[in-house]
Amino acid sequence: MKELPKNFDHAEAEPRIYAAQEEAGLFKPQGEGDPYSIVIPPPNVTGSLHVGHALNNTLQDILCRYQRRKGRKVLWQYGVDHAGIATQMVVERQMAERQEPHRRDIGRDAFVQKVWDWKAESGGMIKNQLKRLGASLDWSRERFTMDEGLSAAVRKVFVQLYGEGLIYRDKRLVNWDPKFQTAISDLEVENNEVNGKMWHFAYPLVDGEVDGIKEIVIATTRPETMLGDGAVAVHPDDERYTNLIGKKVRLPIVDREISIIADEYPDPELGTGAVKITGAHDFNDFEVAKRHDIPLIVLMDEEARMMSTEENNVPERFHEMDRFEARKLVVQEIEAMGLLRGIEDKLIMQPFGDRSGVVIEPMLTDQWYVDAKTLAVPAVEAVRSGKTKFVPENWSKTYYNWMDNIEPWCISRQLWWGHRIPVWYGPDGTPFCAEDEASAHRLATEHYGGEAVELAQDSDVLDTWFSSALWPFSTLGWPEETDELKAFYPTAVLSTAFDIIFFWVARMMMMAMHFQKEVPFETVYIHAIVRDENGQKMSKSKGNVVDPLEYMDEFGADPLRFTLAAQATQGRDLSLSKQRVEGYRNFRTKLWNASRFLQMKEAPITDEAFDPEALKLPLNRWIAHEASAMTASVAKALDGFRFDEAASAIYQFAWGTFCDWYLELSKPVFDGGSAEEQAETRLVMGQTLRTILVTLEPFMPFVTREIYEAMAEGSSLEEQSWPTSDFSDEKAAAEVQAAVDLISEIRSARTEVNVPVGAKLTLVALDAPEEAKTILANQSGAIGRLARIETFEHASEAPKGSIQIVSRGTTYALPVADVIDLGAEVARLDKAIGKTEGELKKANGKLSNERFVQNAPAEVVAEERSRVEKFSEELEQLNTAKARLEAL
RNA sequence: GCUUCCGUAGCUCAGCGGUAGAGCACUCGCUUCACACGCGAGUGGUCACUGGUUCGAUCCCAGUCGGAAGCACCA
Numbered sequence: 001m002k003e004l005p006k007n008f009d010h011a012e013a014e015p016r017i018y019a020a021q022e023e024a025g026l027f028k029p030q031g032e033g034d035p036y037s038i039v040i041p042p043p044n045v046t047g048s049l050h051v052g053h054a055l056n057n058t059l060q061d062i063l064c065r066y067q068r069r070k071g072r073k074v075l076w077q078y079g080v081d082h083a084g085i086a087t088q089m090v091v092e093r094q095m096a097e098r099q100e101p102h103r104r105d106i107g108r109d110a111f112v113q114k115v116w117d118w119k120a121e122s123g124g125m126i127k128n129q130l131k132r133l134g135a136s137l138d139w140s141r142e143r144f145t146m147d148e149g150l151s152a153a154v155r156k157v158f159v160q161l162y163g164e165g166l167i168y169r170d171k172r173l174v175n176w177d178p179k180f181q182t183a184i185s186d187l188e189v190e191n192n193e194v195n196g197k198m199w200h201f202a203y204p205l206v207d208g209e210v211d212g213i214k215e216i217v218i219a220t221t222r223p224e225t226m227l228g229d230g231a232v233a234v235h236p237d238d239e240r241y242t243n244l245i246g247k248k249v250r251l252p253i254v255d256r257e258i259s260i261i262a263d264e265y266p267d268p269e270l271g272t273g274a275v276k277i278t279g280a281h282d283f284n285d286f287e288v289a290k291r292h293d294i295p296l297i298v299l300m301d302e303e304a305r306m307m308s309t310e311e312n313n314v315p316e317r318f319h320e321m322d323r324f325e326a327r328k329l330v331v332q333e334i335e336a337m338g339l340l341r342g343i344e345d346k347l348i349m350q351p352f353g354d355r356s357g358v359v360i361e362p363m364l365t366d367q368w369y370v371d372a373k374t375l376a377v378p379a380v381e382a383v384r385s386g387k388t389k390f391v392p393e394n395w396s397k398t399y400y401n402w403m404d405n406i407e408p409w410c411i412s413r414q415l416w417w418g419h420r421i422p423v424w425y426g427p428d429g430t431p432f433c434a435e436d437e438a439s440a441h442r443l444a445t446e447h448y449g450g451e452a453v454e455l456a457q458d459s460d461v462l463d464t465w466f467s468s469a470l471w472p473f474s475t476l477g478w479p480e481e482t483d484e485l486k487a488f489y490p491t492a493v494l495s496t497a498f499d500i501i502f503f504w505v506a507r508m509m510m511m512a513m514h515f516q517k518e519v520p521f522e523t524v525y526i527h528a529i530v531r532d533e534n535g536q537k538m539s540k541s542k543g544n545v546v547d548p549l550e551y552m553d554e555f556g557a558d559p560l561r562f563t564l565a566a567q568a569t570q571g572r573d574l575s576l577s578k579q580r581v582e583g584y585r586n587f588r589t590k591l592w593n594a595s596r597f598l599q600m601k602e603a604p605i606t607d608e609a610f611d612p613e614a615l616k617l618p619l620n621r622w623i624a625h626e627a628s629a630m631t632a633s634v635a636k637a638l639d640g641f642r643f644d645e646a647a648s649a650i651y652q653f654a655w656g657t658f659c660d661w662y663l664e665l666s667k668p669v670f671d672g673g674s675a676e677e678q679a680e681t682r683l684v685m686g687q688t689l690r691t692i693l694v695t696l697e698p699f700m701p702f703v704t705r706e707i708y709e710a711m712a713e714g715s716s717l718e719e720q721s722w723p724t725s726d727f728s729d730e731k732a733a734a735e736v737q738a739a740v741d742l743i744s745e746i747r748s749a750r751t752e753v754n755v756p757v758g759a760k761l762t763l764v765a766l767d768a769p770e771e772a773k774t775i776l777a778n779q780s781g782a783i784g785r786l787a788r789i790e791t792f793e794h795a796s797e798a799p800k801g802s803i804q805i806v807s808r809g810t811t812y813a814l815p816v817a818d819v820i821d822l823g824a825e826v827a828r829l830d831k832a833i834g835k836t837e838g839e840l841k842k843a844n845g846k847l848s849n850e851r852f853v854q855n856a857p858a859e860v861v862a863e864e865r866s867r868v869e870k871f872s873e874e875l876e877q878l879n880t881a882k883a884r885l886e887a888l
Numbered sequence: 889g890c891u892u893c894c895g896u897a898g899c900u901c902a903g904c905g906g907u908a909g910a911g912c913a914c915u916c917g918c919u920u921c922a923c924a925c926g927c928g929a930g931u932g933g934u935c936a937c938u939g940g941u942u943c944g945a946u947c948c949c950a951g952u953c954g955g956a957a958g959c960a961c962c963a
Contacts, residue, residue, distance in 0.1 A: 006923095191960095198963080219963055233963090266963075275963045284963080349962070394892070398958075401891065405959085498958085529957090566911085567901075573893095573956085575900055579912060586925040597922035644902070648910070663922080744929095751929045757918060788920090839907070846906085851943040860906055860944095867907075 010556030418461030
């Protein structure tokens with residue numbers, strides 16, 4: 001044994017241990033066991049570790065380390081994604097800060113090179129942070145979505161889906177981010193409530209009055225879009241407007257005639273019941289416009305500035321005007337024309353780009369789409385049939401809900417950083433989709449009858465999620481048929497927060513089912529959201545973001561990990577508080593000190609053959625019995641993703657059972673036991689510590705390894721397999737438990753009656769049955785030391801001036817003579833009597849209910865009968881004790 | 889509006905048909921030879937409310953109230 005220092009220095013030990021393990025190749029797949037794999041949800045290349053990562057990676061690490069102990073050949077696949085918008089934004093910002101030319105000035109290739117340079121320098125910061133956390137990822141297999149291999153996978157998938165008609169080009173409205181000047185997905189749009197206004201504008205009827213009406217009033221929150229109105233719609237059943245349907249109105253400012261049409265879309269209850277239809281700038285209007293063949297009039301350019309063109313008829317004075325300025329001007333002009341009919345204040349939902357923070361504009365553009373509806377069918381079926389399971393199960397509803405309402409997936413982005421769309425256009429715009437330019441040329445040559453032509457590649461790139469949707473198999477080498485793919489696909493678990501079910505899980509499921517004909521993972525484990533200690537969602541704007549690195553600095557990675565695991569309950573968010581982390585730091589210290597105690601008693605972790613059946617001392621048989629129960633329950637908990645239950649089972653056993661009782665009860669063995677008993681106890685101590693360390697290692701990989709190193713003779717923690725002892729000895733367990741109970745009751749009585757802590761007492765067992773006598777004899781050392789009993793006696797009558805306690809049917813008297821506080825003792829007995837009476841009454845009540853006796857299962861009734869018996873006896877003894885006391 | 893989830897000790901949360909639990913906090917005591925980041929002993933709960941099912945409900949069902957989240961919509 002190497003002597004453990006008085007304290008564990010996490011700041012020194014953790015990096016040292018991690019480096020040694022990485023060096024030793026322990027994080028790579030080991031051995032010949034049944035493969036087990038997890039792919040990390042790829043962090044953004046721009047990302048740094050936040051508590052969500054800390055939680056998710058702690059849980060994955062626990063699973064991986066646990067499976068390694070169980071002999072599985074584990075691959076935990078690492079990698080990051082290229083985060084199209086985020087990364088381009090970061091690099092552009094950096095260029096601006098350095099006052100370098102804008103990307104448009106340096107051109108596409110130079111800019112992309114700059115991004116690669118940035119990545120080499122500052123990308124993947126999260127890697128070292130994950131190492132600090134102790135994540136046992138296989139770093140040697142690191143992948144990046146823009147790697148050559150993964151890019152090849154992307155091209156292959158695109159080309160195949162295109163060939164199958166599952167990728168197509170279409171002109172539709174998209175969410176346009178005017179800041180980044182690209183389409184973004186619905187999921188990157190945040191809808192926020194803002195204070196807005198609703199303006200009422202009158203559009204005059206062209207042919208004069210109809211039934212006394214000369215105008216129709218529409219309401220809008222976005223006046224600038226009226227310049228592109230193609231119609232006014234009313235509900236066909238809205239009697240106010242029936243006579244106006246088919247009439248024309250004159251659109252002010254642009255001075256254009258548009259029709260009043262009937263459509264189911266307007267809700268007569270809302271606004272004025274008449275809706276302006278701006279097909280090119282509103283998702284709902286777009287649908288209406290399509291139904292009625294209403295022209296789509298585009299008003300804005302890529303920066304969401306107004307345009308004045310021949311097609312849109314917008315007056316020249318609006319040209320290149322910001323959309324919000326245009327709004328003011330439109331209102332002004334309408335008012336000047338006397339057509340403003342009202343302004344209301346209104347809370348409106350406005351879409352914002354989650355990264356740019358600017359108002360998103362619906363824009364009519366050409367984009368590439370994936371036919372998600374078709375791909376979703378097998379992906380849904382895989383979950384319905386149970387091939388992939390959600391844990392907790394109820395998240396599958398969210399998944400179905402999303403999948404059942406899935407929209408075409410817009411995969412093109414007007415960015416420079418990302419996978420370029422593998423489509424080339426001929427001089428007449430004919431698209432040729434191929435995995436590389438040469439193949440595109442072959443297709444083109446064939447198409448144009450042997451003539452070689454110039455081709456221009458589509459300038460857009462693919463949505464980042466397009467490449468990360470392939471992650472579970474592209475990281476394993478696909479489209480190559482690699483050994484890894486064969487061994488590790490499908491993966492065992494995907495662990496993630498619920499907010500990514502749509503973003504990612506759904507898309508991985510679709511791509512995997514289509515290209516592998518096999519699910520990407522057997523289980524989707526959805527973990528909680530980490531909130532602050534007040535249960536508030538963490539956000540930068542609230543300033544309540546907890547930095548996991550700070551906790552690691554202060555307490556080390558082990559306590560943070562244990563805290564996260566212990567709080568990772570299913571179906572509930574977790575609140576992370578410093579106090580909690582501190583508490584588990586204390587647990588680590590407790591274990592450390594217990595190990596130092598073992599060293600003091602010269603009880604190392606040995607490789608000696610250990611057969612619990614051969615143990616002699618009930619104490620040792622008891623702890624072996626408890627230890628095997630603990631390891632079984634931890635395994636069961638982990639198999640069911642109950643990290644909280646697993647953590648608490650270890651904590652309970654290590655502190656509550658091993659330290660508080662076993663080590664204390666071992667002390668009298670070392671005081672007065674035989675040499676054999678001491679040797680046996682040393683052996684069992686070491687074995688039990690080994691069990692604790694092995695089961696705790698997935699949760700606290702650092703301190704467990706440090707202790708094991710120091711305590712073990714000739715073995716290392718990493719070569720231990722998961723303890724699977726099914727040893728059990730109810731008799732020994734009952735005996736030790738009886739002693740533990742008696743000690744507790746004596747301690748409790750002593751305190752309540754104010755017996756001085758140091759006073760050594762005599763314990764008199766009153767008419768004890770044989771069984772109790774045996775236990776008393778076997779456990780006198782333990783009881784003597786822990787309950788401060790000097791002598792043990794047997795009698796039929798309690799000595800005068802005794803505290804009396806009833807434990808497991810036997811009355812024990814503790815003569816304390818003058819020390820006794822008579823009033824306190826009577827109160828104590830009264831309390832016990834009251835409690836027992838209550839229980840007795842409840843049990844009797846049940847048994848006197850005929851229907852209970854008739855209907856309840858026999859064993860429940862029997863249990864209740866034995867409770868009555870037990871409580872009656874106990875009550876009698878307590879009453880006798882009280883009578884005795886009062887007779888004094 | 890639709891769909892989830894949650895109301896259990898002061899706090900954070902387990903439990904989920906048959907004796908209410910943990911950690912922290914709190915109170916009292918303790919230099920007991922591993923540990924004061926500790927040891928020992930305690931205090932603290934009509935398990936949100938109302939009905940129903942059941943021999944029996946914190947647990948199942950329905951509703952009410954309170955809180956959170958996601959999705960959709962708001963001209």
